[in-house]
Amino acid sequence: MAQCNNCKHSWSWSYSFKKLFTFKDEVYCPSCQSAQYVSKQARNHMSMVAMIPMLICFILIAFSVTTAIIITVEIIGYALVILVLPFFYKLSNEKEYFF
Numbered sequence: 001m002a003q004c005n006n007c008k009h010s011w012s013w014s015y016s017f018k019k020l021f022t023f024k025d026e027v028y029c030p031s032c033q034s035a036q037y038v039s040k041q042a043r044n045h046m047s048m049v050a051m052i053p054m055l056i057c058f059i060l061i062a063f064s065v066t067t068a069i070i071i072t073v074e075i076i077g078y079a080l081v082i083l084v085l086p087f088f089y090k091l092s093n094e095k096e097y098f099f
């Protein structure tokens with residue numbers, strides 16, 4: 001879970017979750033109000049986790065599983081991804097760029 005680099009306050013799942021879906025680079029610590037940034041490593045991890053349901057989808061298609069089952073699995077898969085993403089949310093004091 002995310003921890004503030006300034007005051008070491010551990011962010012709650014719900015706060016991380018909310019910040020995750022604002023899609024902003026800059027997020028503010030609920031405890032000390034300092035600006036924090038999503039770390040590059042966390043972004044990499046989160047994008048990898050987000051790809052898991054897609055990979056499962058390809059595997060299911062390869063095994064010619066029926067569409068109804070694939071859709072159900074995908075919905076559950078993405079719901080699980082959304083729920084676990086805050087655990088991969090890590091903060092940095094400085095803005096880190098991908099390139």
Ligand SMILES: [Zn+2]
Nearest residue numbers: 004007029032
């Ligand atoms: Zn803080």
